[in-house]
Amino acid sequence: MAKSHEIKVARRDMQGQGASRRLRHAGVVPGIVYGGDREPVMVQFNHNEIWLAQFNDWFYSSIIDLNLDGTIHKVLLRDMQRHPYKQLVMHLDFQRVNDNEVLHASVPLTFINEDTSPAGKAADVLVTHELKEVAIACLPKDLPESIEVDLGALKAGDIIYLSGLKLPAGVEIPALKLGKGHDDAVVIAKVAGAEEEASAE
Structure with missing residues:
Protein backbone atom coordinates (compact mmCIF):
# COMPACT_ATOMS: atom_id res chain seq x y z
CA MET A 1 0.00 0.00 0.00
CA VAL A 97 -12.23 7.97 -2.46
CA ASN A 98 -14.26 5.17 -0.90
CA ASP A 99 -12.27 2.35 0.71
CA ASN A 100 -14.63 -0.22 -0.81
CA GLU A 101 -14.86 1.16 -4.34
CA VAL A 102 -12.41 0.49 -7.15
CA LEU A 103 -10.69 3.67 -8.25
CA HIS A 104 -8.97 4.53 -11.53
CA ALA A 105 -5.73 6.45 -11.50
CA SER A 106 -2.54 7.00 -13.49
CA VAL A 107 0.67 6.11 -11.70
CA PRO A 108 4.26 6.78 -12.80
CA LEU A 109 6.58 4.04 -14.00
CA THR A 110 9.97 3.74 -12.29
CA PHE A 111 12.68 2.16 -14.45
CA ILE A 112 15.47 0.30 -12.64
CA ASN A 113 18.68 -1.56 -13.59
CA GLU A 114 18.83 -0.14 -17.12
CA ASP A 115 22.53 0.76 -16.84
CA THR A 116 23.49 -2.78 -15.84
CA SER A 117 21.37 -4.56 -18.46
CA PRO A 118 22.91 -6.08 -21.64
CA ALA A 119 21.06 -3.44 -23.69
CA GLY A 120 22.15 -0.62 -21.40
CA LYS A 121 25.80 -1.66 -21.61
CA ALA A 122 25.81 -1.93 -25.41
CA ALA A 123 27.03 1.18 -27.18
CA ASP A 124 24.95 0.52 -30.30
CA VAL A 125 21.61 -0.02 -28.51
CA LEU A 126 19.11 2.76 -27.86
CA VAL A 127 16.71 2.12 -24.97
CA THR A 128 13.55 4.21 -25.21
CA HIS A 129 10.86 4.61 -22.55
CA GLU A 130 7.64 4.73 -24.57
CA LEU A 131 5.42 5.32 -21.52
CA LYS A 132 6.09 7.28 -18.35
CA GLU A 133 2.87 6.37 -16.56
CA VAL A 134 0.14 3.75 -16.73
CA ALA A 135 -3.61 3.84 -16.05
CA ILE A 136 -4.58 1.28 -13.40
CA ALA A 137 -7.60 0.17 -11.39
CA CYS A 138 -7.55 -1.02 -7.77
CA LEU A 139 -8.99 -0.49 -4.33
CA PRO A 140 -7.59 2.54 -2.47
CA LYS A 141 -5.64 0.31 -0.06
CA ASP A 142 -3.74 -1.22 -3.00
CA LEU A 143 -2.86 2.01 -4.81
CA PRO A 144 0.92 2.12 -5.46
CA GLU A 145 2.88 5.37 -5.69
CA SER A 146 4.64 3.96 -8.75
CA ILE A 147 5.18 0.70 -10.63
CA GLU A 148 8.72 -0.61 -11.02
CA VAL A 149 9.94 -1.78 -14.41
CA ASP A 150 13.05 -3.95 -13.97
CA LEU A 151 15.24 -3.66 -17.08
CA GLY A 152 18.06 -5.82 -15.70
CA ALA A 153 17.57 -8.55 -18.33
CA LEU A 154 16.82 -6.22 -21.26
CA LYS A 155 18.67 -7.19 -24.45
CA ALA A 156 18.99 -5.62 -27.90
CA GLY A 157 15.73 -6.08 -29.81
CA ASP A 158 13.62 -6.64 -26.68
CA ILE A 159 10.27 -4.94 -26.19
CA ILE A 160 8.49 -4.79 -22.84
CA TYR A 161 4.72 -4.47 -23.15
CA LEU A 162 2.06 -3.50 -20.62
CA SER A 163 1.21 -7.17 -20.22
CA GLY A 164 4.81 -7.81 -19.17
CA LEU A 165 4.71 -5.47 -16.18
CA LYS A 166 4.80 -7.00 -12.71
CA LEU A 167 1.84 -5.41 -10.96
CA PRO A 168 1.40 -5.19 -7.19
CA ALA A 169 -1.29 -7.38 -5.65
CA GLY A 170 -4.79 -6.09 -6.28
CA VAL A 171 -3.76 -3.86 -9.20
CA GLU A 172 -4.82 -4.32 -12.82
CA ILE A 173 -4.50 -2.47 -16.11
CA PRO A 174 -8.01 -2.00 -17.60
CA ALA A 175 -6.65 -1.41 -21.13
CA LEU A 176 -5.46 -5.02 -21.33
CA LYS A 177 -9.07 -6.21 -21.19
CA LEU A 178 -9.73 -4.42 -24.48
CA GLY A 179 -7.54 -6.74 -26.55
CA LYS A 180 -4.01 -7.07 -27.90
CA GLY A 181 -4.27 -3.79 -29.74
CA HIS A 182 -4.17 -2.01 -26.37
CA ASP A 183 -1.09 -3.86 -25.10
CA ASP A 184 1.20 -0.88 -25.66
CA ALA A 185 4.99 -1.00 -25.65
CA VAL A 186 6.55 0.35 -22.48
CA VAL A 187 10.26 -0.03 -23.29
CA ILE A 188 12.02 -0.73 -26.60
CA ALA A 189 15.69 -1.65 -26.99
CA LYS A 190 16.59 -0.76 -30.60
CA VAL A 191 19.91 -1.34 -32.31
CA ALA A 192 21.12 2.05 -33.51
CA GLY A 193 20.75 2.41 -37.27
CA ALA A 194 18.46 -0.61 -37.63
CA GLU A 195 15.40 1.57 -38.10
CA GLU A 196 17.06 3.64 -40.82
CA GLU A 197 18.21 0.49 -42.65
CA ALA A 198 14.70 -0.98 -42.54
CA SER A 199 13.26 2.24 -43.96
CA ALA A 200 15.81 2.26 -46.78
CA GLU A 201 14.94 -1.31 -47.74
Whole structure:
Protein backbone atom coordinates (compact mmCIF):
# COMPACT_ATOMS: atom_id res chain seq x y z
CA MET A 1 0.00 0.00 0.00
CA ALA A 2 1.28 3.47 -0.83
CA LYS A 3 1.95 5.87 1.98
CA SER A 4 -0.67 8.62 2.31
CA HIS A 5 0.32 12.25 2.71
CA GLU A 6 -1.49 14.89 4.74
CA ILE A 7 -2.23 18.43 3.55
CA LYS A 8 -4.05 20.96 5.69
CA VAL A 9 -6.94 22.74 4.05
CA ALA A 10 -9.43 25.40 5.14
CA ARG A 11 -13.05 25.95 4.18
CA ARG A 12 -13.57 28.70 1.60
CA ASP A 13 -16.56 31.02 1.88
CA MET A 14 -15.75 33.40 -0.97
CA GLN A 15 -16.60 32.33 -4.52
CA GLY A 16 -16.29 33.86 -7.98
CA GLN A 17 -13.39 35.13 -10.07
CA GLY A 18 -12.85 38.28 -8.04
CA ALA A 19 -12.70 36.33 -4.79
CA SER A 20 -10.31 33.80 -6.31
CA ARG A 21 -7.98 36.60 -7.46
CA ARG A 22 -7.93 38.04 -3.95
CA LEU A 23 -7.11 34.65 -2.50
CA ARG A 24 -4.22 34.13 -4.91
CA HIS A 25 -2.81 37.57 -4.08
CA ALA A 26 -2.88 36.48 -0.44
CA GLY A 27 -0.88 33.31 -1.19
CA VAL A 28 -3.89 31.01 -1.16
CA VAL A 29 -5.04 28.48 -3.79
CA PRO A 30 -8.81 27.98 -4.22
CA GLY A 31 -10.08 24.45 -4.73
CA ILE A 32 -12.94 22.02 -4.39
CA VAL A 33 -13.41 18.59 -2.82
CA TYR A 34 -16.21 16.46 -4.26
CA GLY A 35 -17.45 12.91 -4.63
CA GLY A 36 -18.48 10.15 -2.30
CA ASP A 37 -21.68 10.48 -0.31
CA ARG A 38 -20.95 14.06 0.85
CA GLU A 39 -21.70 17.44 -0.66
CA PRO A 40 -18.91 19.27 -2.53
CA VAL A 41 -16.85 21.56 -0.29
CA MET A 42 -15.19 24.78 -1.43
CA VAL A 43 -11.71 24.88 0.11
CA GLN A 44 -8.44 26.82 0.07
CA PHE A 45 -4.80 25.75 0.37
CA ASN A 46 -1.52 27.38 1.33
CA HIS A 47 0.14 28.10 -2.01
CA ASN A 48 3.71 27.43 -0.87
CA GLU A 49 2.77 24.01 0.48
CA ILE A 50 0.99 23.08 -2.75
CA TRP A 51 3.81 24.48 -4.90
CA LEU A 52 6.33 22.22 -3.15
CA ALA A 53 4.02 19.19 -3.14
CA GLN A 54 3.44 19.35 -6.90
CA PHE A 55 7.07 18.43 -7.60
CA ASN A 56 6.50 14.97 -6.09
CA ASP A 57 5.02 12.00 -7.94
CA TRP A 58 2.83 11.14 -4.94
CA PHE A 59 0.90 14.38 -5.35
CA TYR A 60 -0.58 13.10 -8.63
CA SER A 61 -0.97 9.38 -7.98
CA SER A 62 -1.30 8.77 -4.22
CA ILE A 63 -4.17 9.04 -1.82
CA ILE A 64 -3.87 12.34 0.04
CA ASP A 65 -5.31 13.01 3.48
CA LEU A 66 -6.90 16.46 3.37
CA ASN A 67 -7.21 17.71 6.94
CA LEU A 68 -10.25 19.98 7.01
CA ASP A 69 -10.92 21.29 10.53
CA GLY A 70 -9.66 18.02 12.01
CA THR A 71 -11.71 15.83 9.65
CA ILE A 72 -9.68 13.72 7.21
CA HIS A 73 -10.93 13.47 3.63
CA LYS A 74 -9.12 10.76 1.64
CA VAL A 75 -8.81 12.13 -1.88
CA LEU A 76 -7.06 11.91 -5.24
CA LEU A 77 -6.02 14.92 -7.30
CA ARG A 78 -8.23 15.10 -10.38
CA ASP A 79 -7.29 18.49 -11.84
CA MET A 80 -4.73 21.22 -11.27
CA GLN A 81 -4.71 24.52 -13.12
CA ARG A 82 -1.40 26.38 -13.39
CA HIS A 83 -0.76 29.93 -14.57
CA PRO A 84 0.53 29.86 -18.18
CA TYR A 85 3.81 31.60 -17.32
CA LYS A 86 3.90 32.55 -13.64
CA GLN A 87 4.98 30.12 -10.91
CA LEU A 88 1.44 29.95 -9.67
CA VAL A 89 -1.10 27.20 -9.02
CA MET A 90 -4.52 28.57 -9.91
CA HIS A 91 -7.03 25.93 -8.78
CA LEU A 92 -7.21 22.34 -7.46
CA ASP A 93 -9.89 19.66 -7.78
CA PHE A 94 -9.82 16.67 -5.44
CA GLN A 95 -12.14 13.66 -5.52
CA ARG A 96 -12.96 11.69 -2.37
CA VAL A 97 -12.23 7.97 -2.46
CA ASN A 98 -14.26 5.17 -0.90
CA ASP A 99 -12.27 2.35 0.71
CA ASN A 100 -14.63 -0.22 -0.81
CA GLU A 101 -14.86 1.16 -4.34
CA VAL A 102 -12.41 0.49 -7.15
CA LEU A 103 -10.69 3.67 -8.25
CA HIS A 104 -8.97 4.53 -11.53
CA ALA A 105 -5.73 6.45 -11.50
CA SER A 106 -2.54 7.00 -13.49
CA VAL A 107 0.67 6.11 -11.70
CA PRO A 108 4.26 6.78 -12.80
CA LEU A 109 6.58 4.04 -14.00
CA THR A 110 9.97 3.74 -12.29
CA PHE A 111 12.68 2.16 -14.45
CA ILE A 112 15.47 0.30 -12.64
CA ASN A 113 18.68 -1.56 -13.59
CA GLU A 114 18.83 -0.14 -17.12
CA ASP A 115 22.53 0.76 -16.84
CA THR A 116 23.49 -2.78 -15.84
CA SER A 117 21.37 -4.56 -18.46
CA PRO A 118 22.91 -6.08 -21.64
CA ALA A 119 21.06 -3.44 -23.69
CA GLY A 120 22.15 -0.62 -21.40
CA LYS A 121 25.80 -1.66 -21.61
CA ALA A 122 25.81 -1.93 -25.41
CA ALA A 123 27.03 1.18 -27.18
CA ASP A 124 24.95 0.52 -30.30
CA VAL A 125 21.61 -0.02 -28.51
CA LEU A 126 19.11 2.76 -27.86
CA VAL A 127 16.71 2.12 -24.97
CA THR A 128 13.55 4.21 -25.21
CA HIS A 129 10.86 4.61 -22.55
CA GLU A 130 7.64 4.73 -24.57
CA LEU A 131 5.42 5.32 -21.52
CA LYS A 132 6.09 7.28 -18.35
CA GLU A 133 2.87 6.37 -16.56
CA VAL A 134 0.14 3.75 -16.73
CA ALA A 135 -3.61 3.84 -16.05
CA ILE A 136 -4.58 1.28 -13.40
CA ALA A 137 -7.60 0.17 -11.39
CA CYS A 138 -7.55 -1.02 -7.77
CA LEU A 139 -8.99 -0.49 -4.33
CA PRO A 140 -7.59 2.54 -2.47
CA LYS A 141 -5.64 0.31 -0.06
CA ASP A 142 -3.74 -1.22 -3.00
CA LEU A 143 -2.86 2.01 -4.81
CA PRO A 144 0.92 2.12 -5.46
CA GLU A 145 2.88 5.37 -5.69
CA SER A 146 4.64 3.96 -8.75
CA ILE A 147 5.18 0.70 -10.63
CA GLU A 148 8.72 -0.61 -11.02
CA VAL A 149 9.94 -1.78 -14.41
CA ASP A 150 13.05 -3.95 -13.97
CA LEU A 151 15.24 -3.66 -17.08
CA GLY A 152 18.06 -5.82 -15.70
CA ALA A 153 17.57 -8.55 -18.33
CA LEU A 154 16.82 -6.22 -21.26
CA LYS A 155 18.67 -7.19 -24.45
CA ALA A 156 18.99 -5.62 -27.90
CA GLY A 157 15.73 -6.08 -29.81
CA ASP A 158 13.62 -6.64 -26.68
CA ILE A 159 10.27 -4.94 -26.19
CA ILE A 160 8.49 -4.79 -22.84
CA TYR A 161 4.72 -4.47 -23.15
CA LEU A 162 2.06 -3.50 -20.62
CA SER A 163 1.21 -7.17 -20.22
CA GLY A 164 4.81 -7.81 -19.17
CA LEU A 165 4.71 -5.47 -16.18
CA LYS A 166 4.80 -7.00 -12.71
CA LEU A 167 1.84 -5.41 -10.96
CA PRO A 168 1.40 -5.19 -7.19
CA ALA A 169 -1.29 -7.38 -5.65
CA GLY A 170 -4.79 -6.09 -6.28
CA VAL A 171 -3.76 -3.86 -9.20
CA GLU A 172 -4.82 -4.32 -12.82
CA ILE A 173 -4.50 -2.47 -16.11
CA PRO A 174 -8.01 -2.00 -17.60
CA ALA A 175 -6.65 -1.41 -21.13
CA LEU A 176 -5.46 -5.02 -21.33
CA LYS A 177 -9.07 -6.21 -21.19
CA LEU A 178 -9.73 -4.42 -24.48
CA GLY A 179 -7.54 -6.74 -26.55
CA LYS A 180 -4.01 -7.07 -27.90
CA GLY A 181 -4.27 -3.79 -29.74
CA HIS A 182 -4.17 -2.01 -26.37
CA ASP A 183 -1.09 -3.86 -25.10
CA ASP A 184 1.20 -0.88 -25.66
CA ALA A 185 4.99 -1.00 -25.65
CA VAL A 186 6.55 0.35 -22.48
CA VAL A 187 10.26 -0.03 -23.29
CA ILE A 188 12.02 -0.73 -26.60
CA ALA A 189 15.69 -1.65 -26.99
CA LYS A 190 16.59 -0.76 -30.60
CA VAL A 191 19.91 -1.34 -32.31
CA ALA A 192 21.12 2.05 -33.51
CA GLY A 193 20.75 2.41 -37.27
CA ALA A 194 18.46 -0.61 -37.63
CA GLU A 195 15.40 1.57 -38.10
CA GLU A 196 17.06 3.64 -40.82
CA GLU A 197 18.21 0.49 -42.65
CA ALA A 198 14.70 -0.98 -42.54
CA SER A 199 13.26 2.24 -43.96
CA ALA A 200 15.81 2.26 -46.78
CA GLU A 201 14.94 -1.31 -47.74
